[in-house]
Amino acid sequence: MIELRALTKSYATTHGRHYVFRDLSFTFPAGANIALIGRNGAGKSTLLRLIGGIETPDRGRVVTERRISWPVGLAGGFQGTLTGRDNVKFVCRVYGADRHDMADKVRFVEEFAEIGHYFDQPVKSYSSGMRSRLAFGLSMAFDFDYYLIDEVLSVGDAQFRQKSKMMLEEKLARANVILVSHNMNDVSRLCDIAVLVQDGQAILYPDVAEGIRAYQGGAVTLPEGARAQGDGANPRPRQSAA
Amino acid sequence: MTRSAWHIQKAVLFALYLRELKTRFGAHRFGALWLVLEPMAHVMVMVTLFSFIRDRVVPGVDFAVFLLVGLVPFFMFKSIAIRIMEGVEGNRALFSYRHITPMDVFITRALLEVLLYALVYALLLVAMGLSGLDVRIAHPMDALLAFAQMALFGFALGVVFSILVSYLPAAKIVIRIMFIPLYLMSGIIFPIARLPHDLLPWLLWNPLLHATELSRAAMFAAYPLVPGIDIGYVPLWILCALFAGLWFYRYRRFVLVANP
Numbered sequence: 362m363i364e365l366r367a368l369t370k371s372y373a374t375t376h377g378r379h380y381v382f383r384d385l386s387f388t389f390p391a392g393a394n395i396a397l398i399g400r401n402g403a404g405k406s407t408l409l410r411l412i413g414g415i416e417t418p419d420r421g422r423v424v425t426e427r428r429i430s431w432p433v434g435l436a437g438g439f440q441g442t443l444t445g446r447d448n449v450k451f452v453c454r455v456y457g458a459d460r461h462d463m464a465d466k467v468r469f470v471e472e473f474a475e476i477g478h479y480f481d482q483p484v485k486s487y488s489s490g491m492r493s494r495l496a497f498g499l500s501m502a503f504d505f506d507y508y509l510i511d512e513v514l515s516v517g518d519a520q521f522r523q524k525s526k527m528m529l530e531e532k533l534a535r536a537n538v539i540l541v542s543h544n545m546n547d548v549s550r551l552c553d554i555a556v557l558v559q560d561g562q563a564i565l566y567p568d569v570a571e572g573i574r575a576y577q578g579g580a581v582t583l584p585e586g587a588r589a590q591g592d593g594a595n596p597r598p599r600q601s602a603a
Numbered sequence: 604m605t606r607s608a609w610h611i612q613k614a615v616l617f618a619l620y621l622r623e624l625k626t627r628f629g630a631h632r633f634g635a636l637w638l639v640l641e642p643m644a645h646v647m648v649m650v651t652l653f654s655f656i657r658d659r660v661v662p663g664v665d666f667a668v669f670l671l672v673g674l675v676p677f678f679m680f681k682s683i684a685i686r687i688m689e690g691v692e693g694n695r696a697l698f699s700y701r702h703i704t705p706m707d708v709f710i711t712r713a714l715l716e717v718l719l720y721a722l723v724y725a726l727l728l729v730a731m732g733l734s735g736l737d738v739r740i741a742h743p744m745d746a747l748l749a750f751a752q753m754a755l756f757g758f759a760l761g762v763v764f765s766i767l768v769s770y771l772p773a774a775k776i777v778i779r780i781m782f783i784p785l786y787l788m789s790g791i792i793f794p795i796a797r798l799p800h801d802l803l804p805w806l807l808w809n810p811l812l813h814a815t816e817l818s819r820a821a822m823f824a825a826y827p828l829v830p831g832i833d834i835g836y837v838p839l840w841i842l843c844a845l846f847a848g849l850w851f852y853r854y855r856r857f858v859l860v861a862n863p
Binding site: 413414415417429431432435437439440443444446451452454455456457475520 | 606610611614618619621622623626659696697698699700701702703857860
């Protein structure tokens with residue numbers, strides 16, 4: 362379960378302070394795959410980053426006991442002058458992997474990314490596709506309770522996309538995902554519930570299809586039981602892959 | 604398997620440390636050599652220059668050693684401050700991993716610089732000792748304290764600079780240039796007692812002058828300390844800079860992390 366308690370987040374702009382969220386309280390039901398949907402600039406990515414602890418709210422708290430990943434496939438997190446291997450080792454160390462664990466993870470990423478001898482070359486010599494492969498492999502080397510995904514489900518060529526998809530589904534047998542996407546196929550394939558982010562509010566749709574309709578319709582139609590979100594909204598079982 | 608805060612802190616600092624170590628000289632391999640060459644070059648040029656004027660500037664003190672004791676701590680101070688100032692920019696990508704904060708980068712960079720310059724210092728002192736100069740340290744504890752004080756001051760100012768630069772990126776250039784007059788006014792290449800005495804009250808505002816003179820007083824048995832040098836002055840500066848730096852850091856830490 363992830364709980365937002367009176368969350369306020371704002372940014373300074375040239376036209377004064379812009380509030381993305383003001384005293385937002387919200388509870389994400391446990392054990393569900395969550396889609397964050399909404400228009401561009403509605404605050405989906407900000408919410409994702411707040412949950413991931415990358416950004417910190419002005420006021421309020423994100424309360425959870427779960428382990429939450431960094432944004433999956435984050436290719437910007439690499440040091441260009443270091444090799445792929447050193448970058449992977451760095452993240453392993455930060456996440457407290459011991460020597461044995463680290464060797465396993467490095468081997469996993471090396472095999473998964475399939476970038477051959479480039480794994481021991483500086484990351485700055487990589488093509489963007491190779492970076493993405495490394496980044497995705499690195500995310501998949503760790504076991505989290507929640508994987509945060511911001512739009513990057515499709516990287517690399519068709520074969521790698523297929524492999525990534527299978528890997529992710531394997532992970533999701535034991536973990537959950539919080540997905541920000543405009544691709545409604547991905548949303549309905551991966552997610553159990555939808556959260557519509559709009560006007561600084563978050564509205565829970567226990568039925569993904571309904572959430573998508575509300576988002577695409579543009580008008581907010583409150584779902585049944587939306588008021589009772591705190592006391593156990595019941596997510597339906599995950600759809601089989603479309 | 605939740606890790607304690609201390610455990611995470613240790614893991615982050617260790618990981619960053621190895622990373623900084625690998626990237627410190629990554630751009631050009633000449634970097635490691637430069638670390639030793641820079642103070643050596645300054646010493647050599649100055650010794651040559653001054654040997655035309657007079658061989659002994661301070662009685663009972665070898666001029667080359669005199670220079671080294673002033674130069675290396677100053678270079679360390681400068682290097683810590685500047686590398687902390689540029690620490691956020693060079694590592695922005697890292698802050699997507701939730702455990703890593705700018706302060707972790709600051710601490711790691713300062714530690715690495717201290718270690719490197721301590722090594723360079725020891726190396727050059729031993730080399731000078733082998734070539735027949737007197738490099739005995741008169742008051743080792745004081746020398747250690749003086750070195751630590753330089754490091755801490757560099758750290759405190761580095762934090763202040765990093766905040767300043769986050770408000771005003773152009774300040775970076777001014778700060779870099781500022782080290783040149785500082786180098787000249789801190790008694791690093793010539794004894795401050797040689798300057799006209801009516802200048803002294805003004806020069807004594809500079810904490811680095813105090814720090815440098817105290818380094819020398821710790822090194823040489825009978826070093827004539829200029830009146831007005833105060834043991835408590837640099838710690839006061841450190842305290843104020845740390846207070847201001849950490850205070851603003853508290854408010855700016857998320858802005859530091861955010862992408863520009």
